[in-house]
Amino acid sequence: MSATETSQVALELIDSPEIRQMRETVRSICLSYGRAYMRERSEAGEPASELWNALAEKGFLGVNLPEEYGGGGLGMSALAAVGEEISAAGCSLLLIVVSPAIVGSILVRHGTEDQKRDWLPGIAAGTTRVAFAITEPDAGSNSHQISTAAKRSNSGYTLHGTKTYISAVEDAQAILVVARLRGEDGSLGLPGLFLVDSDAAGLERQHIPTALRAPDKQWTLFLDDVEVSAERLVGDENAGLAAAFDGLNPERIMGAALALGGGRLALELASDYARERKVWRDQPIGSHQGISHPLAQAKIELELAKLMMQKAAVLYDSGAPAGEAANMAKYAAAEAGIRCVDQAIQTHGGNGFALEYGLTDMYWGARLARTAPVSREMVLNYVAEHSLGLPRSY
Ligand SMILES: Cc1cc2nc3c(=O)[nH]c(=O)nc-3n(C[C@H](O)[C@H](O)[C@H](O)COP(=O)(O)OP(=O)(O)OC[C@H]3O[C@@H](n4cnc5c(N)ncnc54)[C@H](O)[C@@H]3O)c2cc1C
Known part of the structure; x- marks a missing residue:
């Protein structure tokens, strides 16, 4: 898309009635499970399947995907709204970033017709979940510099x-693996994308314990000569990093959405607490500007970040270049979200550290956004x- 066409993409500043309704329903489903459910799932080391299924049943996990493949046809703008709402209800799910946003988007843009028919309806329905x-x-x-290699074989x-x-x-059920094609001379060429079954022979995994208080786990994967059939190569051998980047922009948009939702929840908890808590005379602590101003500042930063997330989603949905906006949205939302959670902890005084108040559960989730899916420094x-035309330093 040319620069002129890009300038004609319109950003709707107000949610349509359809998106408003969707946000309310997602929120009410998530609140019916709530933060206690997420804590229980996380402690049990089990996925939040009941919540996932409840959202999937209503079609919310595939709102971004085209209708002809079972999705809602509403694009990344709508999936970002779902991501924001689940997180604002304290029910953040990393899998929503990965399966419908990254993998779904890549398949829509680069999959063959057969791959779209085979994979997208399940991803849209939430019954097929694909890691990345x-x-x-x-x-x-x-x-x-990745060195995972894909060597051509008979099959x-x-x-x-x-x-x-x-x-x-x-x-x-599967993982979309980025691997570089190994040439006849043994050298590593362009990256390709391969759909690998998660129980494929030769694939081992090792759990990485992290501080995150969330049901989704993190893994190191060892691929020891894993056989993948030719129809599991997404697109063609030349799809390369460009195809991967078509998934990474939605990933950044969803990273921003989850960070924004977490920030919203933190501000809600902090404001509720600051309206009630009294320690001097009969005034709630929220009447002290030392408490109210940082919360107000965090709220402004959150709203600004949300605008950038919406811009990035609209650009992506229209097919315009979205890299700059998606990176900026992820950066702004991560920093705003961290500030909201930190200020909520400060507002709660000692109670900010008590497990009972749940803010410590939120801290590492918010902090993650500064590091992943792309780090603050890389943004x-x-x-x-790219935006300022400065020389590359690395
Ligand atoms: C909870 C969690 C979930 C994740 N999920 C996934 C997933 O599902 N799939 C997946 O593929 N990956 C996933 N990741 C990986 C994540 O995307 C990376 O951790 C992240 O991109 C940073 O890469 P790294 O950890 O190798 O850090 P490094 O690349 O080693 O960087 C270390 C530090 O150096 C800085 N740095 C590096 N290069 C430069 C430079 N040129 N200029 C300035 N600073 C630089 C970085 O910003 C960072 O602060 C996940 C990570 C976490 C923590």
Whole structure:
């Protein structure tokens, strides 16, 4: 899409009645499970399947995907609204970032017709859950340096390598793995995307315990000559990093959405507490500007970040370049969300540290957004280079 066409994409600043209704229903489903349910699932080390299924039944997990493949046809703008609402109700699910947003979006843009028919209806219905694996221990933020290799075989490809910090594999039927094609001379070429069954022979996984208080787990994956049939290569061998990036922009938009939702919840909890808590005379602590101003500031930053998230989603849905806006949205939402949770903890005084108040449960979820899916520094690198035309430093 050209710059002129891009400038004609319209950003709706007010939710349509359809999106408003969707937000309310998602919120009420999530509140019927609530933060206690999420804590219980997290402590049990089990996925939040009941909540996932309840959202899936109403079609909310596939709102972004095209109607002809069983989705809602409403694009990333709608899925971001779902992500924001689940998180604002204290029911954040990492799998919603991965399966419908990353994998669903990549299949829509780069899958063959057969792949779309085989995979998208299940992803839209929430019955097929697909994890996404790009990060590697030795490549880290530099996804051009990944070394997981895909070697052509008689039936398709043989995958070999290690992935790390891969979310929700325990609850996924398949994983979309980014691997580089190995040439005849042994050299590693362009990356390709491969749909690998999570119980494929040769695929082992090791749990990475983290501080996150969420049901989804993180894994290191060891692919030891995993056989993948030719029809599991998404798109073609030349789809490359461009295809992966068509999933990473939705990932950034959803990262922003979850961060915004968490920030909203933190501000709600902090404001409720600050209206009630009295420690000097008969005044609630919320009447002190030392408490109210930082909360007001956090609220402004949150709303600004939300605008950028909406812009990124509209650009993505229209097919316009969305990288800059998606990166900026993720950055702004992460920083705003962290500030909201930190200020909610401060507002609660000592109670901010008590498990009973749930703020400590929220802290690492909010903090994650500064590191993943793309780190704060890599967003700043992107903006410095692409938005400001500054020389690349690495
Ligand atoms: C809970 C969780 C879930 C995740 N889920 C997934 C998933 O489902 N799938 C997946 O593929 N990955 C996933 N990740 C991985 C995540 O995307 C990476 O952790 C993240 O991109 C950072 O990469 P890294 O950990 O290798 O850090 P590194 O690349 O080692 O970076 C370490 C630090 O150095 C900084 N740095 C690196 N390069 C530069 C540079 N050029 N300039 C300035 N600073 C730099 C980084 O910003 C960071 O602060 C997840 C991570 C976490 C923690």
